[in-house]
Amino acid sequence: MTIRQQGGVFGRNPTFNDVETNDLTVEGQLLQTGSENVGIGTASPSGSGTRKTVHIDGANGAAVRLSDASNSALLRYNTLGSLDLMTVGSVPLGFYTTNVERLNIAAGGDVTVKTGNLVIGTSGKGIDFSATSGTGTSELFDDYEEGTWTPDLLFGGAKVGLTLATQTGTYTKVGDVVTAVCSIKLSAKGSSTGNATIAGLPYSVSGEGGSAIGYFASFGTLTGMPTVRAAFSAFEIRYRSSGNLANMTDAQFTDTTDLRFVSVYKTA
DSSP states (O other), rough: OOEEEOSOOOOSOOOOOOOOEEEEEETTTEEEEEETTEEEEOSSOOOOOTTOOOOOOOOOOOOOEEEEEEOOEEEEOOSSSOOEEOOOOTEEEEETTTTTTEEEOOOOOOOEEOSOOOOOOSSOOOEEEETSSSOOOEEEOOOEEEEEEOEEEEEETBOOEEEEEEEEEEEEEEEEEEEEEEEEEEEEOOOOOSBBEEEEEEEOOSSSEEEEEEESSSSSSSSSOEEEEEETTEEEEEETTTTTEOOOOGOOOOOEEEEEEEEEEEEE
């Protein structure tokens, strides 16, 4: 080992301001420096970019290990290529920022997010349930969404003079299944004519979907309860006529028609 004195007093009880070393062996272990990095077990310690690091060489069958006073491993890089962060015995493992626990892994394996949300940062990724038995084509829960939408009542695709006193919609999307809630109440049906549809769906329909009428009032002549069919980009409003379902038109609506329903459909 070579020591270079850079100032201070060198005597029986020397003091050092700066000490430079070439190689240092501590209890048989080589400790070396290079480019302001510290290396243990390596002659060429290296950092990452401009960052300075402690470089511990775990090659040649060795393992990098951080242990407590009882020699129980707390942090270990083993020859199988895994980095293990561990606790002793049945103690849980906690992750902290600003001295507040954010994530906890219990000794039994349960993971608890203490604060904040579990954020899926990449589209198409999610929670994988493939460890459970099943014959489905996918067991990845990769989409959930809640929101609002604005239902737009049209007759023949138009709404000349039509005004709505109530025009609210909410939806929940789980995977590719959408549950849409709709509430509309007219204050004037206007002068447009033709089949009645509700546009503005939160997601387009893949095929068809079913609906449940929650409330309806102030319709014109009907021979049965109105129904709502989810089709493509709109809800079609129908009623039973002569034993068959027919599209409802402006003729069955009044200036005070009130309709509320829930529709469940599959989106593309």
